[in-house]
Structures are given as structure tokens and as C-alpha cells.
Amino acid sequence: MNYLLTGATGELGTHALHYLKEQVGTDEIAALARTEEQAAKLREQGIDVRVADFSDYASLLEAFDGIDRMLFVSSQPGGAVSRGEQHKNVVQAAKEKNVSFIAYTSFPKGADSASPLAQDHILTEKMISDSHIPHTFLRNNWYIENEADTLHAAAEGHPFAYSAGEGKVGWALKREFAEAAVNVLTGKITAPEILELSGTPITYTELAAALKTASGREFEVVAMNDADYKASLIKNGVPESIVGFILMIQNDIRNGELAVISDDFEKVLGRPLTPMVEALKEFLQN
Structure with a gap:
């Protein structure tokens, strides 16, 4: 089984990598980095690093090659390419490369949220659902x-x-959100479609x-x-x-x-x- 972490050089991704290495061998882990400079730090840990950018569809196709299960960490808003377009690239590339499961870091309450921050996440949840890729939405508080x-x-x-x-x-602590995400990613726990x-x-x-x-x-x-x-x-x-x-x-x-x-958090952490x-x-x- 091959697992991919996007956002692997960020704080959440760094914590997720730590927990993932506790559950599976490094030969089953791939990490996404946007630059070779970021990739070098991960390669020192023996990690297979794929250099790609959410804004570059072709790079994502190459990065997702051979990947079974993916932790899709949402990008930051405000880039030259909108977050919605970036996330569309990720979902379409995952579909094209036959990724079998996506755990996506979303926003509390999903479509019931009136927050401006929720709108890109609502769109992304719909795109993932419409792709028919098995998934869990991690609605991080x-x-x-x-x-x-x-x-x-x-x-x-x-x-x-x-x-x-x-x-x-x-x-809650960021590391605990990351630990929960990894438990879902690896299938350590059987997760429903939505976790608050x-x-x-x-x-x-x-x-x-x-x-x-x-x-x-x-x-x-x-x-x-x-x-x-x-x-x-x-x-x-x-x-x-x-x-x-x-x-x-x-x-x-x-x-x-x-x-x-919600008691979802404690259930996922055990x-x-x-x-x-x-x-x-x-x-x-x-």
C-alpha cells in the first residue's frame, strides 16, 4: 500500500509524517513538496518525495503515480491560482491516476457553515463526492x-x-488533528464519510x-x-x-x-x- 501526504512540509504535514512512520514503513510513504529545497529535507529521512504544485496539473499526475491512499491537506487561499482551481486539479488528477481513497482536511459543519472560509471546502467536498473516490472529510475545528x-x-x-x-x-493541538488524519488514512480505524x-x-x-x-x-x-x-x-x-x-x-x-x-475526535484517536x-x-x- 502506498500512502501520499500532501502539505508534507507544513506543520500539520510534519506531524502527520511522524505518525504515519509509526504505522507503516518508509517504503510505503510518499510526500508532496512544492520545491526541490523542501524536498531535500524530507529525502534526508528516506522519504520518497514527489515535487509538484496544486496549480500544475501535469506535475500532480506524475506525483500521484502508484499512489493508493492520500491525505489531501487543503491549500492556503490567496494564491495566483484560486484554491478552488487548485483543489479541482488535485481531485481530477487523483481520479485519473486511480487513487483509491482520499482523506481531505475540510472545515467544520461543511455545507451548513456560513463562514467565508468554508466556501472552498464545500466546493471541494462536492468535487470529491462527485468523483466517486472513496473518502473521508476531516472537518478540522x-x-x-x-x-x-x-x-x-x-x-x-x-x-x-x-x-x-x-x-x-x-x-485542540495540531498534532492531534494530524494523528487523527493518519489513523483515517491508514485505515487503522473504519471512518465514516464525515468526521467533525x-x-x-x-x-x-x-x-x-x-x-x-x-x-x-x-x-x-x-x-x-x-x-x-x-x-x-x-x-x-x-x-x-x-x-x-x-x-x-x-x-x-x-x-x-x-x-x-462531537465525539468523533476521541473515537478516531482511541x-x-x-x-x-x-x-x-x-x-x-x-
């Missing part, structure tokens, strides 16, 4: 690491600010309380409106383009887009998620 700037600053005594109100998020991978939803106030315990530091927790939060971010040097993205996420959270209650205080301690140490 929110990585603790996505809050890195806020968490590190607060752990150093700076204010913990947000504008998401009482909205809740199913935060979410930690227990909590508010920013609860996240801040857990951070105080994890860090042993006291800091002010400041709930802001969007206008004040935007001004605060800009004052702290955050580029306006990124500020807009942050505010969009805060709005999604306020509107309940990430408040997913154990409970790392408790939040312990997860934050691990995050702060890395």
Missing part, C-alpha cells in the same frame, strides 16, 4: 496554534484580547483561564468590540490584510461557526484529547 500570538503575549503578561464575545471554539474533529467547545474567557493555569502568569482578559480590537491589532503592528482575516474569524466564532459538539491546560503547557514549551 481550530488549532490551538492558530492563537499563537495571543497566547504567547498573554503568557508574558500582556492583555489577552479578543472580540468573539461568548462564541465557543473546539480548540472538535475539542470540547469553550469560550475565549475559558481559554484564558486555562492559559493562566498553564503559564502560571496573571494577565488582563479584555473583551472588545471589533472596532477596538482592530485598532489594538494595528497598534501592535499587525498588517491590515491580516487584521481583516482575524476579524472575520472572530465574527465566525461569535456566530457559532466553530461551536461543534483516547481522550489532551486536557486544555496540559495542551497549553505543551504549546508554550514548543
Whole structure:
């Protein structure tokens, strides 16, 4: 059985490669990298690296040759070629090369989501379904690491600010999302078509309380409106383009887009998620 990891040089992909090597031999693993420079680091680990880009259909056909099961890590939006077009290339190439299974990293709630971030994922889920390739949609909630700037600053005594109100998020460590993905990829667990991978939803106030315990530091927790939060971010040097993205996420959270209650995550891992205080301690140490 030959397994392919896309996004293998990113943080999620790096964790996934670690867990995949625990389950299968390196001779069964292939990894996708966009450049030869990225590929070199993986080849040092004895990994078969295929250099390809989601924007280049021909390169994907070559990269998918001989692949049975694939972890399809969604690309980042904002490229010269739209994410929708990139994902279309991946699905069509997988179909043409007879890939037998796709595990795709999607967005919470799928077609029921009103988040702007969900739209490309909704389209991709439909393309995969229409391809008739057996698949599982990994609807990943929110990585603790996505809050890195806020968490590190607060752990150093700076204010913990947000504008998401009482909205809740199913935060978990990125490595746990990767471990779940690999368990699905290898067939270690029999997965349904859709997995809502979410930690227990909590508010920013609860996240801040857990951070105080994890860090042993006291800091002010400041709930802001969007206008004040935007001004605060800009004052702290955050580029306006990124500020807009942050505010969009805060709005999604306020509107309940990430408040997913599901036990899928623990079922796929075969154990409970790392408790939040312990997860934050691990995050702060890395």
C-alpha cells in the first residue's frame, strides 16, 4: 500500500509524517513538496518525495503515480491560482491516476457553515463526492496554534484580547488533528464519510483561564468590540490584510461557526484529547 501526504512540509504535514512512520514503513510513504529545497529535507529521512504544485496539473499526475491512499491537506487561499482551481486539479488528477481513497482536511459543519472560509471546502467536498473516490472529510475545528500570538503575549503578561464575545471554539493541538488524519488514512480505524474533529467547545474567557493555569502568569482578559480590537491589532503592528482575516474569524466564532459538539475526535484517536491546560503547557514549551 502506498500512502501520499500532501502539505508534507507544513506543520500539520510534519506531524502527520511522524505518525504515519509509526504505522507503516518508509517504503510505503510518499510526500508532496512544492520545491526541490523542501524536498531535500524530507529525502534526508528516506522519504520518497514527489515535487509538484496544486496549480500544475501535469506535475500532480506524475506525483500521484502508484499512489493508493492520500491525505489531501487543503491549500492556503490567496494564491495566483484560486484554491478552488487548485483543489479541482488535485481531485481530477487523483481520479485519473486511480487513487483509491482520499482523506481531505475540510472545515467544520461543511455545507451548513456560513463562514467565508468554508466556501472552498464545500466546493471541494462536492468535487470529491462527485468523483466517486472513496473518502473521508476531516472537518478540522481550530488549532490551538492558530492563537499563537495571543497566547504567547498573554503568557508574558500582556492583555489577552479578543472580540468573539461568548462564541465557543473546539480548540485542540495540531498534532492531534494530524494523528487523527493518519489513523483515517491508514485505515487503522473504519471512518465514516464525515468526521467533525472538535475539542470540547469553550469560550475565549475559558481559554484564558486555562492559559493562566498553564503559564502560571496573571494577565488582563479584555473583551472588545471589533472596532477596538482592530485598532489594538494595528497598534501592535499587525498588517491590515491580516487584521481583516482575524476579524472575520472572530465574527465566525461569535456566530457559532466553530461551536461543534462531537465525539468523533476521541473515537478516531482511541483516547481522550489532551486536557486544555496540559495542551497549553505543551504549546508554550514548543
